[in-house]
Amino acid sequence: MWNETVLQQLLLITDGCSNAGTDPVYVAQLARSKGIATSVIGILDEGSLGETGRREAQNIAEAGGGMCRIVKASELSKTMQMVTRQTMQLTLHHVVNSELRQLMGQDSDHLPPETRTKVASLVETMTEEVWMDLGLVIDVSASMNHKMTAVREATRDLEFGLNARSGSHRLTVITYPGTNGSLADVHHSIAAEGIADFIGAIRPTGNTPTGPALEIAMKALLNRESDDAPGSMRHYVV
Amino acid sequence: MSSDFAVNQCSPTLTPGRIIQGKWHGRAYRIVRQIGSGANGVVHLAYRGEEQVAIKVGTDATALAVEYDRLQMLQDSSQGRILAPALFELDDLIVGNELRPVLVMEFVDGRAVDEFIKLHGREWVPLVILRILNLLIILHERGFAFCDLKPSNILLDERTAQPRLVDFGGVTKISNAVKEFTELYDRAWWGRGSRKADIRYDLFACAMLGLELLAPLTKSELDRLTLRRPQERSAWLDEKMSRLGLDDELVSLFVDIIKHTELDISGFRQVLLRYIGRHEGMSDAQPQPSVHTVRTRVRRRFDMIDWMLLISVLGFAATLVVVLWTNAI
Numbered sequence: 236m237w238n239e240t241v242l243q244q245l246l247l248i249t250d251g252c253s254n255a256g257t258d259p260v261y262v263a264q265l266a267r268s269k270g271i272a273t274s275v276i277g278i279l280d281e282g283s284l285g286e287t288g289r290r291e292a293q294n295i296a297e298a299g300g301g302m303c304r305i306v307k308a309s310e311l312s313k314t315m316q317m318v319t320r321q322t323m324q325l326t327l328h329h330v331v332n333s334e335l336r337q338l339m340g341q342d343s344d345h346l347p348p349e350t351r352t353k354v355a356s357l358v359e360t361m362t363e364e365v366w367m368d369l370g371l372v373i374d375v376s377a378s379m380n381h382k383m384t385a386v387r388e389a390t391r392d393l394e395f396g397l398n399a400r401s402g403s404h405r406l407t408v409i410t411y412p413g414t415n416g417s418l419a420d421v422h423h424s425i426a427a428e429g430i431a432d433f434i435g436a437i438r439p440t441g442n443t444p445t446g447p448a449l450e451i452a453m454k455a456l457l458n459r460e461s462d463d464a465p466g467s468m469r470h471y472v473v
Numbered sequence: 474m475s476s477d478f479a480v481n482q483c484s485p486t487l488t489p490g491r492i493i494q495g496k497w498h499g500r501a502y503r504i505v506r507q508i509g510s511g512a513n514g515v516v517h518l519a520y521r522g523e524e525q526v527a528i529k530v531g532t533d534a535t536a537l538a539v540e541y542d543r544l545q546m547l548q549d550s551s552q553g554r555i556l557a558p559a560l561f562e563l564d565d566l567i568v569g570n571e572l573r574p575v576l577v578m579e580f581v582d583g584r585a586v587d588e589f590i591k592l593h594g595r596e597w598v599p600l601v602i603l604r605i606l607n608l609l610i611i612l613h614e615r616g617f618a619f620c621d622l623k624p625s626n627i628l629l630d631e632r633t634a635q636p637r638l639v640d641f642g643g644v645t646k647i648s649n650a651v652k653e654f655t656e657l658y659d660r661a662w663w664g665r666g667s668r669k670a671d672i673r674y675d676l677f678a679c680a681m682l683g684l685e686l687l688a689p690l691t692k693s694e695l696d697r698l699t700l701r702r703p704q705e706r707s708a709w710l711d712e713k714m715s716r717l718g719l720d721d722e723l724v725s726l727f728v729d730i731i732k733h734t735e736l737d738i739s740g741f742r743q744v745l746l747r748y749i750g751r752h753e754g755m756s757d758a759q760p761q762p763s764v765h766t767v768r769t770r771v772r773r774r775f776d777m778i779d780w781m782l783l784i785s786v787l788g789f790a791a792t793l794v795v796v797l798w799t800n801a802i
Binding site: 309312317320321324328347348349351352354355356358359363384385388391392395396398399400401432 | 497512533534535536538541542562563564565574648649650656661667668669696700701702
């Protein structure tokens, strides 16, 4: 029933502050207006993620209608799973609430808790069944060098989670800065192989153009949609 | 996104003695202390009037509502009530100027399974795992898997060694994706299957739990494994099992179960029952002696040996005295 609903989400993994190109907060806002939620995971150890990086991460998530988590590299796997899932639920909850507001003039948070469980069950079913279009935006600037093994295993874990769902999904990975002087590279996950080992083999180098990378990611999600997404999709704008 | 429930914020600290009020049911709860934390929130021991309750303060209203739904499903039979904590209410709490979703449940008093085994001995492992399987069967029959099986979610009664499961936030409909897991007990992390919730997912977790209780992984081993690929972890596990299983009958019991992936839940139970029968002359049909009686019996046997030793020493001394005395004369 819900497998014709598509949910688009960007998840940014970074360990520093952006230092080139467009403002990422602006891009997150733009993506949100096109129905794509943006969440951010900031990695703590060694990188340049100081107070400024932390604040930028929070601002991106706030503008993008997603979540923000600041964690150690060792917690990356768990956090990526959780953030992806909770951002989905946040978006779906919002969708259900706006329909409830139209129908009953109030949203589920104002319903008695026992009645709210019915809405929650619906959100849970949707989380399992919706068409999931996920763009994973990974910072591969020089400071990420020692964290790529953790990123590799976290990506693999994320793919395990996506593969276990009954609904379809598409995973696009955007790494930045790109090779050969480009701002970012777009990689498409090939179903059986998985993309984790490919990412693990990338040698991080260069600066941190977070804004342009998010913009490329957003376009990748919007463009590919016409190619291989199911025929009659319903879009939800957050 | 406007919502009364901020998902990306930490749970506020509830200090002991604080009294909080539910918005919908109007009940007041007096916080005693924090007793645990799960993925869906922080659990506190509290008083609801004279009654002790466990109160889970969540950050995500949807997740708590789903957990409430799962617990409610299990309240309709005596079996279900053995498996899961009794359910009181789902409510919103006014904490400061924020609204927090809470789940109020029966307070399950017990010792986490790993602590229990440390305290009472590793010979308890097969019986405890068997009893956990018996609980899981109840859940499986209703079409759900527990998934996030780990020591802190399994509490044992100190006198009867009967396990209870707590934290039903990870309970997932069979054939859906697993929502919550712990690496050590996760089939996919070990490169031994998918992360879909099914009966065998729980069985793998149970077998790994048995092995972990007998031969725990060290922190540094776990840290190293985290950065490996699943197939490397799987090979590492095979190597560990072949090394450990050689001269330890208890460990090899669980090694066999992990290796025989075709075992279903009744096969798993049979293996454990056979082991228990062999070693203690007990079967599942008879109630097992409680921790308490085992302890006293051990002490009594000790007393008897003491007495016999004392009598023989006295007897020997008396004979010696008599012999020496007659010789002297």
